[in-house]
Amino acid sequence: MECRVFNKTWTARYLFTEIGGKAVCLVCGAQVAVFKDYNLNRHYVTKHAEKYNNLSDQERVRESGALRAKLPNQQRLFTKLHISRDAAVKTSYVISHKIARNSKPFSDGEFIKECFLDSAELICLEKKEAFENVPLSRCTVMRRTGDIARNLELQLQHREVNFDFFSLALDESCDMRDTAQLLIFVCEITTDFKITEELAAMQSVKGTTTGNDLFMEVNACLDTLGLKWDKLPGVTTDGCPNLTGKYVGLLKRMQDKETEIDPEQKLVFLHCIIHQEMLCKSVLKINHVVDVVTKIVNFIRARALNYRQFVALLEENETEHRDIGYHTAVRWLSLGKTLKSVWDLREEIQDFCVKKGNGIPQLSDADWIADLGFAVDVTALMNELNVKLQCKGLFVHEMYNLVKAFMRKLQLLSSQIEANILTHLPTLKEATPSADHLHRYSAMLEALHGEFSRRVQDFKMVENEMYLIFFPFTCDVENAPSDVQLELIELQSDTLLAEYFRSVSLLDFYSSLKEENFPPIRRHAQKILVLFGSTYICKQTFSGMKFNKSKSRSSITDDHLSAVLHISTSDIHPGFSHLFKPKTDWTFLTKQVK
Numbered sequence: 001m002e003c004r005v006f007n008k009t010w011t012a013r014y015l016f017t018e019i020g021g022k023a024v025c026l027v028c029g030a031q032v033a034v035f036k037d038y039n040l041n042r043h044y045v046t047k048h049a050e051k052y053n054n055l056s057d058q059e060r061v062r063e064s065g066a067l068r069a070k071l072p073n074q075q076r077l078f079t080k081l082h083i084s085r086d087a088a089v090k091t092s093y094v095i096s097h098k099i100a101r102n103s104k105p106f107s108d109g110e111f112i113k114e115c116f117l118d119s120a121e122l123i124c125l126e127k128k129e130a131f132e133n134v135p136l137s138r139c140t141v142m143r144r145t146g147d148i149a150r151n152l153e154l155q156l157q158h159r160e161v162n163f164d165f166f167s168l169a170l171d172e173s174c175d176m177r178d179t180a181q182l183l184i185f186v187c188e189i190t191t192d193f194k195i196t197e198e199l200a201a202m203q204s205v206k207g208t209t210t211g212n213d214l215f216m217e218v219n220a221c222l223d224t225l226g227l228k229w230d231k232l233p234g235v236t237t238d239g240c241p242n243l244t245g246k247y248v249g250l251l252k253r254m255q256d257k258e259t260e261i262d263p264e265q266k267l268v269f270l271h272c273i274i275h276q277e278m279l280c281k282s283v284l285k286i287n288h289v290v291d292v293v294t295k296i297v298n299f300i301r302a303r304a305l306n307y308r309q310f311v312a313l314l315e316e317n318e319t320e321h322r323d324i325g326y327h328t329a330v331r332w333l334s335l336g337k338t339l340k341s342v343w344d345l346r347e348e349i350q351d352f353c354v355k356k357g358n359g360i361p362q363l364s365d366a367d368w369i370a371d372l373g374f375a376v377d378v379t380a381l382m383n384e385l386n387v388k389l390q391c392k393g394l395f396v397h398e399m400y401n402l403v404k405a406f407m408r409k410l411q412l413l414s415s416q417i418e419a420n421i422l423t424h425l426p427t428l429k430e431a432t433p434s435a436d437h438l439h440r441y442s443a444m445l446e447a448l449h450g451e452f453s454r455r456v457q458d459f460k461m462v463e464n465e466m467y468l469i470f471f472p473f474t475c476d477v478e479n480a481p482s483d484v485q486l487e488l489i490e491l492q493s494d495t496l497l498a499e500y501f502r503s504v505s506l507l508d509f510y511s512s513l514k515e516e517n518f519p520p521i522r523r524h525a526q527k528i529l530v531l532f533g534s535t536y537i538c539k540q541t542f543s544g545m546k547f548n549k550s551k552s553r554s555s556i557t558d559d560h561l562s563a564v565l566h567i568s569t570s571d572i573h574p575g576f577s578h579l580f581k582p583k584t585d586w587t588f589l590t591k592q593v594k
Contacts, residue, residue: 088133093576095136096144100567103548106145109136142560148574149563155572156198160226163188163196164523167234167530170218170243170250171538172209175549179558180205182214183538184221189530193511199541199569200225204558211245215253230261234268236532238275268462272535273399274389276455281335281382283451284444286375290327290335292362293342293372296349297324299358310352314345321345333386336379343376343427366431373431374441378448380427381409390536395506397466399533400459407452414445462528469528470506472521473498484520491518537569544568 025043099108113136120128169185186200201224203217222229235251237243243250251269258265300310301324314322324345327338342349350363362368385406389399413424417438422429433441468475468484473492477485491497501509510525548564549556556564567574 085133088130088135090576092135092140093144093148093574093579095134096141097148097567097574097576099141100145100148100564103544103564103568105553106141107138109141110138112136144579145560145563145567147579149566151574151579152566152570152572155575156196156200157225159188159196162190163231164191165189165231165233165526165530166227167232167236167532168200168218169236169532169535169538170214171238171535171542172205172214172240172243173542173545175545175561176551177549177554180209181542181545181558182209182217183541184218185532185535185537185541186225186227187530187532189526191515193507193526193529195507195530196571197537198572199566202541202545202558202562202565204562209242211242211249211251211253214242214250215257218250218254219257229257230265232258232267233527234270234531236270236272236535238535238538239271244269244271268458268531270396270458270531270533271455272533273403273456273459274386274534274536277382277386277389277403277452280448280451280455281379283447284375284378286371289339289368289371289375292360292368293339294327296342296353296360297326297338299353299356300324300349301326306356310348313348313352317348319345319348333383336376336383339372339376339379343372346372367434367437370428370431370433370437373427373429374425374433374437374444376427377425378445381406389534394533395470395529396459396531396533397470397528400456400463400466403452403456403459407449410445410449410452414442414449417442417445465524465528469510469525473501481520481524484524487518487521491521541565541569 025048095109095112099106099112113131113134116131116134117128120131166186166188169187170182172180172182174180182201182203182205184200184203185197187195187197189195201217201221203221205213205217207213232254235254237251241249245252251267255267255269258267300306311323321341321344324341325334325338327334346363346369350360353360353363385402388402416422416424420435420438428441464475464479465481468480468488472488475488477488477492480488497513500512504512506525506529510522510529513522515522544565545561549561
C-alpha cells in the first residue's frame with residue numbers, strides 16, 4: 001500500500017498520509033477526500049491544533065514518525081476485524097439458506113444461534129464472541145432469504161442466453177388464505193444438451209383466474225427471464241378448465257401468441273400423465289367397496305376410544321399391520337394402501353365391530369369380499385405405476401412407455417381372468433370369485449384399458465417424434481418428419497454411432513452429434529427431451545407451500561413465500577460471495593471529512 005508523508009514544512013501536512021488515494025489523518029484516522037491545503041488545515045485547526053501547535057519542528061517530525069510506525073498495526077487490527085465481520089455475515093447467509101431450503105420458520109435462526117452459543121461455551125469458549133456476532137434474528141433471516149432468492153433468479157436469467165429451447169409446467173392452486181398461486185416451472189436445454197429444471201416464478205393472482213389473467217402472468221414471467229416465445233415447444237398442465245379451455249383458456253392464448261410470431265409453429269400441449277392415471281380409476285366402479293371401507297375406517301379412527309382399543313387388539317394379536325390409515329382422495333396412493341390394510345385385517349375388524357355393536361355385514365358377504373380382493377389387486381398395480389411415474393429425471397417418452405406397458409398388462413390380465421387364471425392377482429385368487437364375477441372383472445379391466453387409451457391421446461400425437469429421438473436406429477424413415485429423413489438415413493448407416501448409442505445416455509449421444517452434420521435431428525431431440533411429462537414437480541411445490549403458509553404462519557407475505565419456494569426447489573448454488581461486499585479497507589470505520 002502506498003504511504004507518503006506530505007511536506008512537513010507546513011504545520012498541518014505532517015499529520016496526514018496517503019492511503020488508497022485519500023489523505024488519512026494519522027491521529028484520528030479521518031479521511032479527507034480532496035488533497036487541498038484548505039481541507040487539511042481545517043481538519044488540523046478544528047481537531048488537533050491545540051495539542052500540536054506548541055511542538056517544535058523536531059518534535060513534530062518525531063510525532064509523525066511514531067504515528068506512521070503505529071499505522072501497520074492498526075491496519076492489521078482492522079483487517080482482522082473485517083475478516084471476522086465478513087465471516088459472520090457469510091455464515092448468516094449460509095444458515096438462512098439452510099432454513100429456507102428446509103422450509104423452517106424465519107425465527108428458527110434465533111434458536112440456532114442459541115445452540116451455537118451454548119455449544120461454544122462448552123467446546124470452545126474463546127470462540128463464543130465470534131458466534132455472538134453472527135446476525136440471525138427473524139428479520140435478518142427474512143432479508144437474507146429474499147437476497148438469496150433474488151440471486152438465484154439472476155443466475156437463472158444469466159443462463160438464459162445459453163438455452164436453445166425451453167418448456168413449461170403450469171399448475172394453479174389456492175393457499176390457506178384463498179389466494180390463487182400460479183406455479184411456473186421451466187425446463188431448459190443448452191446446445192450441448194445440458195438440462196436445467198427450475199421454478200421460474202410463483203405468481204399470486206388476487207382477482208379472477210381466467211385464462212387471460214393467467215396468460216398475462218405467464219407472459220410477464222417470460223419477459224422477466226428474457227425467454228422468447230419462439231423457443232417454446234411445449235406446455236404441460238394438470239388439465240383444469242382455465243388452463244385448457246378451448247376458446248379462452250390459457251393454452252389457447254399461448255398458441256395464439258405463438259402463431260403471431262411463427263404461423264407454422266405448433267405448441268405441444270400435454271396433460272399431466274400422473275393426473276390422468278388417477279382419473280382413469282373412476283371407470284372401475286368400485287364405489288360400493290370404497291364407501292364401506294371408508295365407513296369402517298371412520299368408525300375406528302374417528303373415535304379416540306375405538307382407535308386405542310383397536311390398536312391394542314392388533315398388538316395383542318401380533319398382526320403385520322399395527323395401525324389403519326385414512327383414505328384421502330387428493331393423496332393418490334392412499335386408496336390402495338387403505339384397501340390392502342382392510343383386506344389383511346378384515347377378521348380383526350369384523351370381531352372388533354361386532355364387540356362394539358356395529359357389525360359390518362359386507363365383511364361376511366362373499367361377493368363383496370371378492371370385489372374387495374379385485375380392488376386391492378388393481379389399485380396395487382396402479383400404485384406401482386404411480387410410484388414409477390414419480391421418479392425424478394424421467395423423460396416424457398419413458399413415462400409414456402410405462403403407461404403403454406401398464407395398458408398391455410391390463411389386456412393380459414383381462415384375458416387371463418376370463419380364463420380363470422389368477423396368477424398375477426393373488427388377493428382375488430384368495431377370495432375365490434365365481435364365474436360371473438370373473439367375467440365382470442375382465443370387462444372392468446377392458447374398460448380401464450380403453451380409458452387409458454383415450455386419456456393419453458396427447459402423448460400419442462407426438463409418439464412418432466418420440467420414437468424418432470429415443471430409437472433413431474430402428475425407426476421407420478418414412479414416418480419421420482421430412483426435414484430429418486435424409487440425415488436419419490446417414491445416421492442409421494453409421495455403425496460406429498449405432499454402437500455408441502447403445503453405450504451412453506441419450507443426452508451424451510445427441511451432444512456428440514456434430515452440429516454441421518445433423519442440425520435438424522439435434523433440434524428435434526432438444527424439443528422432445530425438454531418436455532415435461534407431468535406436473536408432479538408442481539404438486540411437490542404446492543405441498544411445500546401448504547407447509548410454509550400454514551395456520552401458524554398464515555401472515556407470511558407472497559414475496560417471502562415465493563422466495564422460500566425458490567430456494568427449496570432450486571438446484572442452483574447461491575453465490576454467497578456476491579450477496580455482500582466485503583470491506584477490506586480499514587478506513588471504512590473512520591469518519592470522512594469534506
